[in-house]
Amino acid sequence: MKFNQVQTQKLIVNDADITSRCRCINVPGSYMIFPRSSRVEHQLPHFEGVLAQVLATPQNGAAFVQHELLVEANGRTARTRDDDYESFFYVLEGEIEMTVGGKARKLPEGGFAWLPPHEAYDFQNKGDDRSRVVWIKRRYVQVDGIAIPAAIVAHQSDVRADPTDTYMEQHLTPYEQMGFDMGINLQVFDPGVYFSFVEAHVMEHGLYMVAGRGLYWLNHDLIEVQKDDFIYMAPYCPQFYYATGWEKSAYLLYKDVNRDYELP
Ligand code: UGY
Ligand code: MN
Numbered sequence: 173m174k175f176n177q178v179q180t181q182k183l184i185v186n187d188a189d190i191t192s193r194c195r196c197i198n199v200p201g202s203y204m205i206f207p208r209s210s211r212v213e214h215q216l217p218h219f220e221g222v223l224a225q226v227l228a229t230p231q232n233g234a235a236f237v238q239h240e241l242l243v244e245a246n247g248r249t250a251r252t253r254d255d256d257y258e259s260f261f262y263v264l265e266g267e268i269e270m271t272v273g274g275k276a277r278k279l280p281e282g283g284f285a286w287l288p289p290h291e292a293y294d295f296q297n298k299g300d301d302r303s304r305v306v307w308i309k310r311r312y313v314q315v316d317g318i319a320i321p322a323a324i325v326a327h328q329s330d331v332r333a334d335p336t337d338t339y340m341e342q343h344l345t346p347y348e349q350m351g352f353d354m355g356i357n358l359q360v361f362d363p364g365v366y367f368s369f370v371e372a373h374v375m376e377h378g379l380y381m382v383a384g385r386g387l388y389w390l391n392h393d394l395i396e397v398q399k400d401d402f403i404y405m406a407p408y409c410p411q412f413y414y415a416t417g418w419e420k421s422a423y424l425l426y427k428d429v430n431r432d433y434e435l436p
Contacts, residue, residue: 195401203390203409204232206402213242221247221297224307227402228378234404236310236354236426238378243268243303248296257309259287260345260356261295262424264382266303270295272323282328286345286354288312288320306380306424313353313431321351328358337368339415347429355429360422361386361415370412375427377405384421387414 187193196210197203206227213223221244228234237257243266261270262284269278270285271294279285279295287293289312297303314320324345331342340360347355355375361384370389385398389412390405396416397403405411415421 195396197393197395198232199391199393201233202406203393204402204404205388205395205397206404208400211240218250218253219248220250221245227380228404232404233406234376234378235428236308236376236378238380238402238404238426239307240264240380240402241305241307243295243297243305245297245300245302247303249294252292252294254290254292255287255309256289256311258289258312258354259285259293260306260308260354260426261285261287262306262344262356262380264304264306264380266297266301267299268295268297268303268305270325272325277325279325280327284324284326284328284344284356286321286324286352286356288323291323308354308356308378308426310354310428315350315431318350321349331358333360338365339367344424350430353429353431355425355427357425357427358382358422359425360420361413362420363415363417366414367412370410372408372410374407374433375429376407377403377409377411378426379403379405380424382422382424384415384419385417386421387416388412389414 195207197205211225213225216224223242225240228238263279263281267280269276333340333342342358344356345352345354381399381401383399388395388397391409
C-alpha cells in the first residue's frame with residue numbers, strides 16, 4: 173500500500189493529465205494491460221510482510237491466478253504452505269530463500285520454482301531490500317497414466333535457450349513433457365524482431381515484461397509496453413509482438429498446455 177500511495181501523491185501534486193497518461197487498459201473477454209503505476213496492493217492470509225498486487229484471477233476471466241508479491245525485508249510465509257494448486261514462483265528483483273521438501277535454496281533475481289499441488293513450502297526474504305516475486309497458480313489437471321512431475325527449483329541461467337522462427341525461448345517448466353499443464357517460458361527478442369504470424373489460440377496468457385520494450389498488437393489495438401507491465405490475454409485473443417527500443421526485450425509467459433477440453 174505504501175508504494176502506490178507515494179506514487180499517487182506525486183501525480184496529484186504535479187500533474188493535471190493523470191487520466192490521459194494512464195496506460196492501464198481493460199477490454200473484458202479480450203485483454204488487459206496492467207502497468208505497475210495503476211496497481212493496488214492488499215495482504216493475503218498466512219503471509220507476513222508481504223503485499224500482493226493481484227494481476228489475473230477468475231474475476232477478470234482467467235482460469236489461473238497471478239500475483240506480484242512485494243516481499244519486505246524479513247517478509248515470509250507465516251506457516252508452511254500446502255496448497256491445493258500447482259504453483260510457479262519467479263524472482264523479479266531481490267532474493268528470497270525458499271524451502272521445498274525440507275531443503276532451503278536461495279532464489280536470486282531470475283530464480284524460479286515450480287511446485288506440484290500439496291508440495292509443502294516456505295519462503296523468506298532474508299535480505300535488507302524488498303523482493304518482488306511473481307506467483308502463478310492453477311488447478312492441476314491430472315490425467316490417468318501420466319505422472320505428476322516432481323518440484324523444480326532452479327535459475328533461468330540453468331535453462332537452455334532455443335531459437336523459434338524469430339525469437340529465443342526458454343522453457344522454465346519443461347512442458348514438452350505431458351505431466352506439465354502449466355507452460356512457463358521466457359521469450360527473448362532482439363530489437364526489431366517480431367512474430368512471423370499473428371497468433372490466435374485457445375490458451376490464455378499471463379505475460380510479465382521483464383526487460384526492454386515493444387509494441388503489442390492485441391485484437392487490432394496497438395499498444396506500447398515496457399518492463400514491469402503485466403498483460404492478460406484471454407483465449408483466442410489475436411496477438412502479435414514487435415520488439416522496439418535499443419536493448420533486448422523479454423517476458424515471462426504463462427500458458428495452459430497439454431490438456432484436452434471438457435464438454436458441458
Ligand atoms: O507460445 C505462445 O503462445 C507465445 N508465442 N505467445 C506470445 O508470446 N504472445
Ligand atoms: Mn501466444
